[in-house]
Amino acid sequence: MKVLLTGCGFIGRNIAYALSDNNIEAVILDNVGDIENYSLPGCYFYKCDITNLDEVSKILDKHDDIEMVIHSAMISSVAKSVKHPFEFYTQNVVGSLSFVHLLKDRGIKKIIIASSASVYDDVPGFMVTEKSPLKPRSPFGRSKYIFELMMKDFCNAYDLKCISLRYFNPVGIDHYFNTREHKLPMKTGSNLLEILIEIYNGERNKFIINGDDWFTRDGTCIRDYIHITDLAKANVKAVLNFDTAFERAGSEYTNYLSLNVGSGVDVTVKEFLIAFQNIIGDKINVEIGPRRIGDIGGSYANIQFAKKTIDWKPEFRLEDAIIDRCALNEQIK
Ligand SMILES: NC(=O)c1ccc[n+]([C@@H]2O[C@H](COP(=O)([O-])OP(=O)(O)OC[C@H]3O[C@@H](n4cnc5c(N)ncnc54)[C@H](O)[C@@H]3O)[C@@H](O)[C@H]2O)c1
Structure with a gap:
């Protein structure tokens, strides 16, 4: 094919x-x-x-x-x-x-x-x-x-x-990156994890949470x-x-x-931050900012239909993504 x-x-x-x-x-x-x-x-x-x-x-x-x-x-x-x-x-x-x-x-x-x-x-x-x-x-x-x-x-x-x-x-990043014989040039996304990596590397000084007054379990936005x-x-x-x-x-x-x-798992921004801090073993400098225009309080996926139709389900947890990305970061440093 x-x-x-x-x-x-x-x-x-x-x-x-x-x-x-x-x-x-x-x-x-x-x-x-x-x-x-x-x-x-x-x-x-x-x-x-x-x-x-x-x-x-x-x-x-x-x-x-x-x-x-x-x-x-x-x-x-x-x-x-x-x-x-x-x-x-x-x-x-x-x-x-x-x-x-x-x-x-x-x-x-x-x-x-x-x-x-x-x-x-x-x-x-x-x-x-x-x-x-x-x-x-x-x-x-x-x-x-x-x-x-x-x-x-x-x-x-x-x-x-x-x-x-x-x-x-x-x-x-690619979970198998370290063991691959053939590698493509690395390109990371632009997302919350990349912002946290930049702060960890000293390329930004703080992480701004866009609102902690959303109607969620800890007030911060839920994503998948x-x-x-x-x-x-x-x-x-x-x-x-x-x-x-x-x-x-x-x-x-x-x-x-x-x-x-999606992963089918709902994670707040604060929970993401805690998971990241646990993995790096350090604290991130955080500030609460205003809500961003156009944001919604939360969204995560029900993935049952993808399971049923294309026989797919996620294998990895958020922590795996953070660990994989942090491992690459250590290699680049
Ligand atoms: N990254 C996300 O969070 C996210 C979320 C939802 C949907 N998507 C969708 O997934 C797709 C891929 O996103 P991504 O994060 O890899 O973006 P990306 O910018 O990293 O990759 C897109 C690639 O498409 C190429 N491209 C753009 N216009 C082109 C054109 N006219 N002809 C040939 N190549 C062209 C770019 O050069 C780039 O390499 C996009 O359709 C995006 O909208 C991304």
Whole structure:
């Protein structure tokens, strides 16, 4: 089986590892860096912008046995999207629209897309299922929501099938990094764990908690932090179980599935901080700041539907992600 993977950033690199580990051939595109020098068993790397349809076509000509696409080459960041909505809608909606249309013209009918938990509304109790109400609160969240709607319409009109993976908050690094024979250049995400690492390294002086007056057990926001390796494995499970996922989902799902990809565990910011401090054996300088505009009090994933359909469940805990990331930090120092 050969898969086209777009985007080789924080998440894409980890998906590339997981595909390679499972002997799934992958053609991998990204428009920045020296990706053509990357090497992983079973992977072909190309420097290419997904909006350059001529270049994408040439790559598809070379690899006319691609059966499925994992589309992750989109931009993220709630804060940046508020300041730069044009870039977010251009890349995540317009760019992806023409790219998927090309896939359809080339007869590639199975598509997995990187969506986000930010499409959901704030719900009582904070746990969201795939049927929970949607109400994205930022241009980033809305770009993902619009792209999901667009993919549904494409599936209905063009006989495509799509699995949309709604990622929660990926953290950490590749769990197997130290034992790998072939390594890609490291790229970490931009998330709470990376901020704490920067403070630990003395690159920032304090950690600001954005509000401690939320209606949660300790007043700080609840999120669902998933180990990046678990998220990458969810993509592989979606590839391997693509057709059966629709059968297992039930008769109302003929061509489009949204699946929550989270740890299924609710963690407050203060609890994250305590876990981090326990692992580093030191205290972090903390200040309570105001709430951020656009934030919600809490959100975490019910992951039963992903378990049922793609036969995936997370293997790692938040502590594993922190330990893996801290181990890398010690190596770099
Ligand atoms: N990181 C998160 O917390 C998070 C959460 C939810 C959803 N997502 C989604 O997951 C996907 C991957 O996110 P990430 O954290 O790895 O981001 P990232 O920025 O680290 O990686 C995205 C990669 O896509 C590439 N890219 C962007 N536009 C491109 C284009 N037009 N053509 C070719 N390559 C292009 C970038 O160069 C980059 O390497 C995105 O769709 C993102 O919206 C991420």
